Amino acid sequence: MPVIPVAGSERFAESGQPLQTSGPFGDVILHRVSEDITAGLDALTYEVIRHRLVAVTDDMGDAVKRMSGSVVVTDCNDFGTGIMDEAGETVQVGLYNMQLGSALDMAARWTLTNRSANPGIREGDQFLLNDPWVGGGLHQNDVTVLAPLFHDGQLFCWTAAVAHQVDLGGVSPGSWSVDGRDVFWESLPIPPVKIVEEGQLRADTEDMYLRRSRVPRLVGLDLRAKIGANNVAHDRLTALIDTYGPDTVKAVMKKMMNDAEARLKAKLRELPDGTWSSVAHQDGGRSGDREIHKIVVAMTKDGERLTFDFTGTDLQVEGIINCTYAGLRGGILPVMLTMLCPEMSWSPGGVFRCMDIISEPGTINNCTFPAGIGKASVNSAWATQNAVSETVAEMLITHPEFGRSAMSVCCGTWDLTLLSGVDQRGSGFATMICDPTAGGLGARVDNDGVDTGGAHCIPMGRTADVEINEFNFPMLYLWRREEVDSGGPGRWRGGVGASSCFIPHDSPVGEVHLVVSANGKAVPQAAGLSGAYPAATQWDVLVRDAGVREQFAAGKIPRSLEQLGGRTQVVPPHLETDLTPGDVYFTHWQGGGGIGDPLHREPERVAKDVGEGKVSAHAAHAVYGVVLADEGRADPEATETLRRQLSRRRVGLEPEQSPIDSGARR
Amino acid sequence: MIIDFNLCTDENGAVVCRHCETTIGDSRSSPMNKALRHARPSVDAGPGIHADPALFVDRGIMLRQVSCPGCFTLLRTEIVPAEEPSYREWSLR
Amino acid sequence: MPYVIGIDTGGTFTDAFAADQHNRLATAKTPSTPPNFADGFLDAIDGLAGDLGTDPNELLANTEYIVHGTTSTLNSLVTGDVARVGFLTTRGHADSIAIMNMEGRYAGLGSDEIQHMARTSKPPALVPCGRIAEIDERIDHKGAVIVPLDEDGVRESVRALLADDVEAIAVSLLWSFHSPAHEQRVRELIHEEAPGLYVALSSEVSPRIREYSRSVTTLMNTQVGPRLGAYLEPLQARLRERGFTGGLMVMQGSGGCVSAADAPGRAITTIGSVLTGGVVGCTRMAEALETGKVISTDMGGTTFLVGLVVDGKPVATTSTVLNQYAISTPTVDVHTIGAGGGAIAWLDTAGNLKVGPRSAGASPGPACYGDGGWEPTVTDADLVLGIINPDNFFGGRKKLRTQLAREAIDKVIATPLSMSVDDAAAAIYAIQNAQTADLVRKVVVNSGQDPREFTLYAYGGAGPMHCANYAADLGVNEVVVPLGATAAVFSAYGLAASDIILTAERSQPAPMPVDPAAVNAVYAELEAELDARLTKQGLRFSTVTYQREADIRYTMQMAEVSTPVPGGKLAAEHIGHIGRDFEDRYEAVYGKGTGFPDAGLQLITYRVRAVGTLPITPTLPDHARSTGDPIPSSEREVFLDVRVGRQRAQIYDYRALKAGHRVMGPAVVEAPTTTVALPPGTAGTVDRLGNLVIRYRTETEEH
């Protein structure tokens, strides 16, 4: 079907650039502070207020977590909080999903520009949005509540809380419509609407919002969580303003961004000038698609600036994996913060000033309306992050100190398993299984990646206990375990990923609906550095008519796919189906990439990995070139010989051939 | 200066292997022109490739490796669609 | 005269307090003696006897019971000196303790550390994989047996573990908190193979939903239980040899104690043993002073501890983090940051001034000690600012060198930041106060309280120098600095004044309203269990009370809110009332309108706390009274407030202050154990027990 251009949709495409005009913005007066107040700020007051602003985003996070009702938020920390200045520049983000801290500024600027005249922006108002072209979240499930804070009648700053909502409608339960071809198959984006008016939650707006969801009560609880988080922030900020005066507090906000900018620039000056390029692949843009879609990035570091040039990236696709410009930024910011700014204030407003982005609208990670973006956050945004993280890490490891902050690519995608149907109490449910939060992290310059250590964009992710999932949802786990050979082989191994294997259990209607979506099945996604291998491919398997119940009755719990019996079906990147009580679902998410040649890994480390089930004996032999002797110890001599053979085979030489042209040798 | 686990630049600006001192690239802007390049089907990469890519996609998927011609140390490993150029390149100024 | 004794064994000092019912008090502070902490314990008894002018054996013979805060459990876990443990768990789930719900990579770390993602790691495994065995068995969420227990498999695994020389076995099976039958049978099978072996079941140690922390709790309990027993048994024998016939009690993290005989089986409850004495001390002091809500702040050399007392009870939490592992055991909610007097001020690579969490500790200590410390600490800043008198620190027992403090601050902070030494010291002082205020506020707010309704207690050597500042930031009513008879050994006083507290709990998640019959049944079982355990303590109690609570949440929420439940037989109307009470508490924490009854409520965990009050309660003597104004001992320039800077302040010697005396800030009160800073705008009054009570004057009161 040809793409139908949607007239007027460009109005919603926020540029990502700082506010271009000084107003007017309806009757809204912005609280501004002069440069000299910022410059004249004493170090002491600055530190005290800065501490306090960091604590505010932290408190907002606590509030969201405590109040939310969705495991995605409470357990996976898939949410974000932030404070923006009056012009929308992000002063501080909380340590949650960093993707979700990367486009709050866009949402604030769009709202200021487009809502100040009509319906107006007033004290006590809060705006709700889930339009990733505008900003805020990365796909429609990420709903932002944005709250302007007024002081003395002036718009002082903004706070925002954004969180993944379990279901907001669309063709498939969970709103990840795997057959989707454009945004109209998905939950329709809501541009900023006034959800709280002068302190009062608007019933009409709330109904309009909740009506679209299959789980309106949960979504309603989360809405209150976000409003509550903004209220907490406003109380704290108002107290701060009352103590120190508005100009001082605002000057601290400005200085935080200035400092982040200055410090990042100073760091960049210490790194070599050059260009590092990379690519990230995604197999399958929607159910049935057998194409591979790529994102290409060339990162150039010149003096104190970074340029991310995405020229060469594929055009947007008919499918669900595209992301908007917000998603592209969401792919960059987490890497910048965790690897380049670990010791600084996380002030994206300052960090963005150190970089340029070159990207063609209409490409897969900068798509135009009405491209499908239902999985933007974990597809093209995440893939952007994979490519960007590779280039940034390569630049960093040229530096002995900064290299310590680098990791190879972490868990290459989000392994989406979405269950819905009727739970054991007879209520409707839809939920994302958050087990893949425990992905493997990329290897480090001096250590292996952390096994089941997380995802790059969520420094504080979390998985729910098996018992919590079994209590909440009609499912029963056969296992949840770390998976052998899932970490990328290298001198330092990537952290291993893990798998979960479960059966539908105890739903009064028997079957459970399943939506699966994860790439990296043909092309691995978590690349290695310095010659290391990528992490293992994504691996999801559906077993129909397995003999699990019979084995249970016989007192045995199956330990492997082979022991399950039944008909095994390798799951494609996107699938929507039903699980009947006799079926088993196995989902195996990714680990992290390695660093350095696996033939350089100490044989004893490999032997230890085999003993602990992180590496198979087969991989120890074939990839690491380690020969294991009695009691699982490495045989040094046999290993030496095998490694010589393998290193020749890798360059296409037979073991007995003589060394290549020695002229290359100096 | 050190570039990564395997490479550094020498005083003439050439890129050399840190393990065996073999020259890998003549200059910082052409840093790997003397490296060995070899490609195999991706399933040769070991047990980390769980399934034949043909189950999911129509294009061939290759394990492409770049090595030091002196000591055969791996300088880069990637698993990518067969007909694609290698986008994983770098150069210094 | 029967005495009660409190002995608090910390890493550096052992504090002791003894009291009878007739205002006879004794205190002692002696060095701790790691690794043989029992020696220090007995030294402290000698110290008490010396203070009373009696013989130690006579004191012991006249002692009804001793309550002991021990660092043994915590120390075992921190140093890794733990029993060799085997672990049995459900087939398919052995990796739960390695995956750690992923949170183990960052749990318990500060945001500075979490931001540096590539530098975070998981802690070492609790048990090597060779000593973990999976058992075929399965119970589902309703408690139904899906796969029967494979008894032969259990026997085989146990034999393999025994062949591997394990000293103890931990058992944690899925859903065992709901249906403990499989775990109980596993214990029988273990004891058939190895009679008398230390075995801990997750369904007894921590019968709560969430297998990861239940397993971790059970494992750590199993690691420390045999060690705690090996410490307490000989200690008890040595006390008996010296004529002690009373009861030896061990303080638990819950703020109540348990008999030494009962402690090793539930050793994990003693993990907070040494942290809670101070909060219990505050509880008793608050009782004496009739204060309702107290924030307890203890700022010692290396750490800053915060706890809360509300309605006469320490605020408790249901879980804690140690070595990045999540432990589920009810404890007094004591939060710690590395921000004691020895906290080091430093600049990060980006040039931000930071204070702590690293500490100069007791050795080399702050730069001004002159013991080789070269990094500036909070104490150095306090000295440069004039708050500490170099000649009268700890009653003149430690001479301080201001010049060394100035040099350290200059070199590390002032010169790099182009500030004067005085400004740099002021910045350290202010940051220290701001971050302690932030922590305290977080603790208070997260427990659903408003700091403005509280009185703040400040003790520990360094606390009183900072408390008026961080307390002002919180907007509390008043600040109490305990300075009477208990000053030096406040936490040991807390121990001596504590109750026996036993807790029993069980998760049985169900949507509200739960059938009252089910609720009554669970509470009856829990109370019967506690009853039996109380009897086993072998003590007489003046009263025993049961406090019930239920952890409730809106459906699907992660965090529950502990809600009190009335005693007796409950009917449907009571259940409804409990639900409404939960909603009120919820809105108190998160703001009006944040509750969402449409989501439905779930009751997750039932809990009962049995409190046995011991017949002897130490009473504190009244401080000498006086009328008229106190006379300052001197005057000096002191920096007490960021907004004012250095100013002349009156200096008072606490030993000359009497009950009823009022001291106006700016002033400094020098006591033998600490120094109290009174910034401008504050007034300190000595109360009847000798405590200094600081209040903030309003404009109209200024004079």
Ligand SMILES: [Zn+2]
């Ligand atoms: Zn070489």
